[in-house]
Amino acid sequence: MRSISIVLLMLIVSTFAVDKNNFKTCEQSSFCRRCRKVQPGSSPYEIIPNTLNTYANHITADIRNNENQHVFVLKLEALKGNMFHFEIDEKSPLKPRYRVTDALQKEPTYESIKVSSTSSEITIISGRNKAVVFLSPFKIEFFQDETLVTSVNSRGLMNFEHLRKKPEPPAGEQEGAEGDESKIDPPEDDPGAWEENFKGHHDSKPNGPSAVALDFTFHQANILFGIPEHADSFALKSTNGGDPYRLYNLDVFEYELQSTMALYGSVPIIYGHGAGATTGIFWQNAAETWVDIAGISAEQNVMSSIVNFVAGSRQSDPPSAHFMSESGIIDTFVLLGSNPNEAFHQYTDLTGNGKLPQMFAIAYHQCRWNYNDEQDVAQVVAKFDEHDIPMDTMWLDIEYTEGKKYFTWDHTKFPHPVEMMKNLSDVGRHLTIIIDPHIKRDSSYFFHNDCTDKGYYIKNKDGKDYEGWCWPGAASYPDFFNPEIRKYYADQYLLDNFKESTIETGIWNDMNEPSVFNGPEITMLKDNLHYGGWEHRDVHNLYGQMQLVGTYDGLVRRSGGSLRPFILTRAHFAGTQRYAGVWTGDNAAEWSHLEMSIPMCLSLSVSGISFCGADVGGFFGNPDGELFYRWNQAGAFQPFFRGHAHIDTKRREPWLFPEDVKLVVRDAIRKRYSYLAFWYTMFYEHERSGLPIMRPMLSQYPLDKNAYALDDQYMLSDKLLVRPVMQKGASKVDVYFPSKNGEKQGDIWYDIDDYRKIERVGVESVSVNSYKIPVYQRGGTIIPKKERIRRSAVLMQDDPFTLIVAVDENNTAKGTLYIDDEKTFEYRQGKYLYLDFEFKDGVLSSRYIDETAKFSTKTWLERVVIVGLNKTPTSATLRTSDNKSTQLEIIDVKKTSFVIRKPGVSMMDNTWSITLNY
Template sequence: MARTFRLAVAALLVAVVCAVDRNNFKSCQQSSFCRRHRAVKPGESPYVILENTLSVTEEGVSVDLLNERTRVYFTLELYPLKDATLRLKINEKNPIRQRFEEPYALVGGTLAEGFELVDRSADGFTLRFGSSRVVVRSKPFQAEVYNGNDLVISLNPRGLLKFEHYRTKPQGEVHPEGEEDANVVPPPGDVEDDTDGLWEESFKGHSDSKPHGPSSVGLDVSFVNSHHVYGIPEHADSFSLKETTSTDPYRLYNLDVFEYELDNPMALYGSVPMMISHTSRQTSAIFWHNAAETWIDIKKLPDSNVVSSITGFFSGGESDPPQVSTHWFSESGIIDLFVMLGPRPLDVFRQYGALTGFNNLPPLFSLGYHQCRWNYNDEEDVRQVNENFDTHDIPMDVMWLDIEHTDGKRYFTWDQHKFPHPLEMTANLTARGRKLVTIVDPHIKRDQNYFFYKENHDRDLFVHTKDGTEFDGWCWPGSSSYLDLTNPEARNHYSDTYMLDRYKGSNLDTFTWNDMNEPSVFNGPEVTMQKDNLHPGLSVEHREIHNVYGLLFHQSTYEGHLRRSENRLRPFILTRSFYSGSQRSASVWTGDNTADWGHLRITEPMLLSLSVTGITHVGADVGGFFGNPDTLLLSRWYQAGAFQPFFRAHAHLDTKRREPWLFDSETLSIIRNSIRQRYQYLPLWYTLFYENELTGAPPLRPLWVAFPEDEGGFGVDNEHLIGSSLLVRPVTEEGATSASVYFPPGVWYDVLDLTLHQGPATRTVSAPREKIPVYQRGGSIVPKKERVRRASSLMRNDPYTLVVAPDANGNAQGSLYIDDEHTFQYRQGQFLYLGMWFEGSVLTVKKVDPRGKYHTGSWLERVIVLGRTKRPSKVTLTSSAHGTQTLESHFEPASGGRVSRLTIRKPGVTMNEDFTITIQ
């Protein structure tokens, strides 16, 4: 029996390292609720507003909504929120059981200070809030949301609203509509005559019992005057989302997908049901607040035969605007929709962050380079890798250990033969300024001699089956149980296990990687947990909270890290599974990618989709997780990763070793230079992440964030901006020695060869193997540290270099943030936030936030000014500490297509004081 079990587990483990088999994952046709919502006919909406039930409170308005076909009543609620945001909720008015409302994603959503109900009549009403308004039409129900006089978003314009009310399971024959109460029998018109899968559904031998019957919800949302929508990660697809009229809808259902396919809407590891529309006039977004399985159809309607902004249905009128029609439907829950009206990209990021939270400023080391594989063999292996980075003069901040470091896949333990001295091993890393990350997954080995399993089992803190017994699924340890993370006691107990007296062998320099937390269940339907499993903590089925399970796990990990340092040190957590709000507690990577050029290419749109939906500390496994990259692919991947927020090399157990020094000298040199270039730009990355916490603005950005009116950049997803200062175009074509780059409006300086490019224009630029095209925007000042050391912590008090790239008018600006790089003391005023301006040949640097009191040991080593027309006669520094003094400078005139370069040497001023540098 034991041998049979081991063989079965071994077979599963072999299966999970093979390429994805799409047959293991549902299509829309195999999902009964997806079929039913796609079958809803436009223009036949049965939902009407009962205007005489309208009620107004201090928070908003509510009104009854009737499905005239089923005679079931619903409640529509509208809540105007601060900052041009509207919340719309639709729920059953008298359900036979309470419907689930996801409680974990939201952290804000402050009510507007005032609103006004106007134009109330039998045909509907208008709700004004600030400069925005929502016009609600009664029959059929439709809501149009305006920013000023511009119609931005229309809700239910095609009449696809469908809300499957709870009902009791029919016994025997299903009667025609009207012969039984609607709460007992689902009328044929309510389910489009498709009754297969209402009460039970099977897929590849797995049965989903659906004890509460059909409960799905859906609504169509149109973005008026739009051609492009973005977001709803995670999919390995283009950044500007495609039409789904001839494919499956985009699916949001967190799944463990191996070697995922590219350029399709299949679900992957995480779900953020947030979509952004951007036009040259307006940026807007919606957040579909539902953690159940969700599908989204997209149809792009041109200038004719579009949804009428007056009637709400297809009119064919020549005057109707183009729009992107989207159709959202989830298996359960309620309709809880947030509309964010911008009107510009940075406004939407702020509005969404106010709802789900902002990315907390990460510790600086997490922005450095990370070295990982499955698995480093033992302590000696870790020691040699650590030392080889120094031997070969390559910076590195973090070493990672995968599942093999544990005692038989028992998390919070160590293999006593391979890792007998974990604290000593970690001390060898920290002596060089580095950190350690270990993995902790949610599947808990079912072993009564394993302390963590026994503690949770004895307290009944695991997920149950539909029959109420402890769920037993298979994952890396074999037979496993899964924490019921809806139970606060389970979350607290898990968090407490990170305390140093419980997680033996860890210390405050040990950080955590949460993998497999979709959750992955090797023998479950679609490699995940059965939907009819029970979470006793909230008394809900797994189907209700599936997409938020990973968030609950990494959020509890984050809390554990806070507790172990008494809330003093910033945690660093990496998660594979995520949901809206994950940015508050974790970084994300794109999962089990493959060592091929297609997976390198798709990294750009995947990271852009994550970044614009709040998940900002993101990256992809450099080199690809599966397979063995050749030296050309590997070096190009390092170049790309060096200019992405999270920079980690990682590889599968069965791949060849890939440490940089194992390759030829040319490849080693390219990798070294890429990593060193990353470390030079750490001050820029760190400043952007501080601003990300304040405003929600992502460090990695699509072109339209900085150039909202430039339509040439709306569809670009093979390049990105870092803040608004650097334009990066990774080379993702095999054998390419040049690249086609789209330059947005303005002037752009090549950061290496100082050639100048004028936009808007698309140009072919030279990109030999050793070069990634990177350009500094004219009008920017970029802070750097050019004394690269073995780890970022050793650079803390090193001097800065400021690179000034003037625009066409000779002006530039930037910012610089400084603190201790790892504690929360910045929230008590221990920081410096500096503004930098270059105007009229005068550079001014001064504090822009007077609350900042941090004292840094860093000073200004040099200033580089690009593009001057002549050699200066004199350069002077003026500051409170130094008075006025003359500085040395070196001028390199323009030649051979290069712009001039003025280097101002050793100003010597500390970054603690305000100063000016004048070029005469």
């Protein structure tokens, strides 16, 4: 039975479910409404003549606001890889303004520039790119190959509220008391400029108004996308007449769909794409941010189906985005990509690529709030084996702890946690446990005592330990921005400290927005204080990521630097991909939430966070059998695949549904396992290139305007097209097969289930039964599989491979395979195999991509399936690297495909070939 305090807390939180009144609108946010009131067309900002300074790779110049004569400094620099970066900050601020330092993976590499100037403009040339700075009014235009792609402040919406002293109230009047802000006479005509109230919470704003805002126009774009996290379409909609998209990490129970409301994470990267170019704007700011979208036509605001979108239609003005942040500086990267994939690579080159996870982490995970005790865990594990359903990881939510105290166990329910973990590892499985940032204020709890004694907690505005409410009741929050505190927290994961753990235990960082049940908007007060004297308002969206930095450090050191950590997080920011995977939070068991999982994960993927998934089946509510198996089928083709449910839902392990439902779910999970070699290769290639694993259709088909806004189907790498079934009772679904050149030429596609060939461009209505979701392999690709399905991925490590060769119109195909030990960092020391497969002129060949890399593996080639050839060969000849040849048997399977049986060649053979004989 849950404690009374937890019941009360759940009642408190439940009142926030889908109640928009508990979260601010732009009009209720003083800085947002001030920035939004700036009128376009006439900007008071101008470059001060004769202040230009030129350096090898950057320029500086002073900017003046002619309304108040305040002066700022512009720094504009060219970066390697077709990027620019510019900053605008006060020239002589009353105190330093916050600069984000934890999003980039490293200092960028700068490029040399050529500068020329006239009385009206400054031109900066870097390679094929050019930036033109206009002096009055201030504006920057960015060109690629002499084509204008993006402009800054062309709408004149720039706003930079310089720091100032608070004006004295008129004689005889008190300073504005709560609820009476009109008594203050702020520089701006806004009652919330110097202090602000929301639903009984007071924000003292000791530094006064400090907002920054700027508009960006995408001159070649037909579509804008990015700025996750929102439960909305992949293509961003016009916010004219509604609220801007909000970036402010918040704990939103049962979030509303088709909404610009803030959710758990904030990644301030936006892209504009058109047939001529793809441009990205990375607005590096961790404060609360709102983004207005303009120049999107009414047709483009209806995005969910193919027939409703014509990307070529546009209003007279090109699409634009207006970023508005509460504090910080203007710190912006401009990514000048020729196409989407180049822009995606540029962004991850700045913020880092997702790291290769252990193999178990990309297999199936079983979770709920909560598994009751050790016996419950053991029974669930045994049931997966009994029903022949693979599963790699069991998860425990907050109830495993002693009274919600992290790094402890409830020894009544879990008397032998290490033995329990060993029992899992003995059958090739893992355990993941939750560690949240709220720390129970309990004098018998070592972590709380240490944080209190050493001053490790975040402080309130008066310098005292901040206290809020979360699952443990009264709680405080470590200041992870302090390196000493972050190391202390990381040290707790070491086995010398957390003795009832293992080096393989996964960690789940939840509630790290941070969630504060009795705080404003269910989060922390903005005038709380962090390390360095920074207010929480300056760093809010980074808090969860700083916890991840500590978690990751602790897990790496826990294994002596040997094992790759597995971490899942809810809160996220730019750069989170370097440490953890992300899930889409507290969704519901509704068909609409299943549909929304795709655009949400696509938006995260193009923002660097490829390791994404949604709670399969929905966190809240009870899915019926059809929704449950359709969600498992969809989840099997998303990067992170986990079933999860709320504590008050019915148990929903697959065998608790009717037999026909269980068998479909079993089939979906087993299909995931058959493709794990392909998934693993994609994750490795993501670490190398930064390109998303789960990709919007426009990434592969940048010229097909009908594919731009599609968010009910997607690509996995450049090889599989996935279109889940997401409508109740569906017997058919529409699949769009794109054009390669924007006209009638398309790729060849093969249904992965029966190898049916599709040679068309446009929509095809595909029949589906309970087992079927449309998934197609693109002609010209080779995909590795393992078709001996075992109870866990760990136990499949030495199993043989199957290659699926799908030829294009030229009877050619290419693919890759990555192999290592599936768990350690030794691959970074060259202990791996990275293979390139090519089918050309009737010969399938293999070679090492990285010839210096070496890895010993027992794996071998069991089958080759070739689909799409016009005639079937009679036999095949294998030739190995030692020049030995072997005749191989061929089986004609379905006329559309044939199988080469048991080539038997080792995957360590660096140059083998199979020649078809006719």
